[in-house]
Amino acid sequence: MSRNIMLVLMGLFIASPVMAKEFTYQGKISGMSCAFCVYKLSKKIKSLPGVDKKSVKVSLKTGLMNFRSSNEVKPKEITALFSDTGFSLSEFKAIKSYQTATYKKTTLVSMNLSSIELDDYKALLKKLGDIAANELGKLEISAPKSIEIPLLKIMIMGRKKVARVKFIEAKDKAIKISIYQKK
Numbered sequence: 001m002s003r004n005i006m007l008v009l010m011g012l013f014i015a016s017p018v019m020a021k022e023f024t025y026q027g028k029i030s031g032m033s034c035a036f037c038v039y040k041l042s043k044k045i046k047s048l049p050g051v052d053k054k055s056v057k058v059s060l061k062t063g064l065m066n067f068r069s070s071n072e073v074k075p076k077e078i079t080a081l082f083s084d085t086g087f088s089l090s091e092f093k094a095i096k097s098y099q100t101a102t103y104k105k106t107t108l109v110s111m112n113l114s115s116i117e118l119d120d121y122k123a124l125l126k127k128l129g130d131i132a133a134n135e136l137g138k139l140e141i142s143a144p145k146s147i148e149i150p151l152l153k154i155m156i157m158g159r160k161k162v163a164r165v166k167f168i169e170a171k172d173k174a175i176k177i178s179i180y181q182k183k
Contacts, residue, residue, distance in 0.1 A: 022052075023072055026095045027065045031087040035060065035133065035156035039165050044081050048073060057100060060162045066098045103138045103164075103180040113175040116147050121175075122154055129155035132163035132179045142168040142176040151175070 032038060038058045046053045050071030058065045075092050082089045109131060113121055132139040133156070143151055148167050156165065163179070170176070 021070070023069050024095050024097055025065075025067055025069065025073055025078075026091075026093055026098065027078065027089050028091040029058070029063050029065055029082075029087050029089055032058075032060055032063065035159040035162040035165075036153060037087070038162050039152060039156060041065065041082075041085065041087060042165070044085065048077065048081065055100060057098070060160065066095075066100075102183045104183055105180075107178045108135060108137060108181050109177070109179040111177045113177070116144060116173050116175060118147060118150055118154060125151065125154045128177055128179065129159065129163075132156075133159045133161035135179065135181050136161060136163060137182055138164040138166065138180040140166045140168065140178040140180065142170045144171075144173060145169045147175075 029041065032041065038060050042056050042058045045051060045056050045058070045065065045067055048069065048071075050069040050073075052068040052070070055066070055068040057067070078092050079089060109128065111128070115121075118125065129139075139155070141151065141155075148169075152165065152167070156163070
């Protein structure tokens with residue numbers, strides 16, 4: 001009987017899920033001047049191993065960055081990440097938690113463009129960037145990787161209001177843009 005109890009306990013121990021540790025970080029960034037700066041920095045932070053990409057938040061207004069990671073991030077790692085950006089990181093520390101923005105599931109605007117010739121859509125893309133920034137919403141773009149930076153420069157560069165940007169690499173030669181409102 002005691003052997004059966006031991007076997008059951010061992011089975012429960014082996015089958016029980018291992019609790020993964022999560023680390024939450026905050027830093028202070030200086031030198032950002034527009035929404036495109038925020039996008040570039042967010043993308044760099046998301047490239048760190050273990051970073052929860054959805055948790056990355058960089059604020060142009062306050063200069064604060066926050067993110068969660070399943071790996072411990074050393075100050076040296078994050079400093080190295082910023083070394084070639086032209087921005088400076090003045091603080092970096094572990095924090096208990098922070099709140100991330102949530103967005104409505106229905107789109108405010110959704111548009112499919114059948115061509116990737118950006119010059120054909122420049123005025124429209126700027127207007128969509130205005131809408132996303134004014135709503136402080138989430139801008140989700142699906143397009144070929146080759147046009148990511150030129151497209152985002154048209155839509156968000158120079159803006160003082162920031163929409164959260166999610167770029168999804170697409171295989172087809174088309175652009176899909178969706179804008180979601182903050183809840």
